[in-house]
Amino acid sequence: MPIYSSSSVYNALTAIAVTRLMGLSFEQIQRGLNEHFTLYERKGNLLRLSNSFVLDYSYDATFNSVTKACESLVQFKPFSKKLILVIGDMSNPGPRPEEAHLKLGYYFAALPIDSVITLGENAGNIITGMQRLNKQSCDYCSCSNQREILDALTREKIDGATILFTGKKELEMNRLVEELCA
Numbered sequence: 001m002p003i004y005s006s007s008s009v010y011n012a013l014t015a016i017a018v019t020r021l022m023g024l025s026f027e028q029i030q031r032g033l034n035e036h037f038t039l040y041e042r043k044g045n046l047l048r049l050s051n052s053f054v055l056d057y058s059y060d061a062t063f064n065s066v067t068k069a070c071e072s073l074v075q076f077k078p079f080s081k082k083l084i085l086v087i088g089d090m091s092n093p094g095p096r097p098e099e100a101h102l103k104l105g106y107y108f109a110a111l112p113i114d115s116v117i118t119l120g121e122n123a124g125n126i127i128t129g130m131q132r133l134n135k136q137s138c139d140y141c142s143c144s145n146q147r148e149i150l151d152a153l154t155r156e157k158i159d160g161a162t163i164l165f166t167g168k169k170e171l172e173m174n175r176l177v178e179e180l181c182a
Helices: 006-021 026-036 063-075 097-109 124-132 146-155 173-181
Strands: 045-049 052-057 082-088 115-119 139-143 161-166
Touching: 006 026, 006 063, 045 173, 052 063, 052 173, 063 082, 063 097, 063 161, 082 146, 082 173, 097 124, 115 124, 115 146, 124 139, 139 146, 146 173, 161 173
Parallel strands: 052 161, 082 115, 082 161, 115 139
Antiparallel strands: 045 052
């Protein structure tokens, strides 16, 4: 199955368990999943870009969805020369958006991410959080528009990299994915 996040794996395992209880054989379940399962667009799709991978989580970004998306990114470490996170502001960050984004930075500091590129009013706080936890081995870039992100990716050595795109809907991160993969 073309799934790359732990939550999708758990959903699939739950579906398999329920259908087994309903009396379906493993062969029937496998055939059903092969014929009918698809990920929703921009909710964890894997795209190929020459010698690189692109994880498209651009549908929207909440705290939970971003952390799950980053779990997927980390799974590509053995197959990638570099892990790049392109992240915009989160949706519904709560009453203190700066603090919520800062906490994301603390979380990301523990991950083997090599480069972080941000977009949005609050996303720069992610970089601040990572730096506060002394994550100096990471390259950082805070951008003010999509063109700057594409320029930053051009400067990055993305050959052999895995790049994750996520951010709230209003930032239209999907346009970056489309332009990069075009």
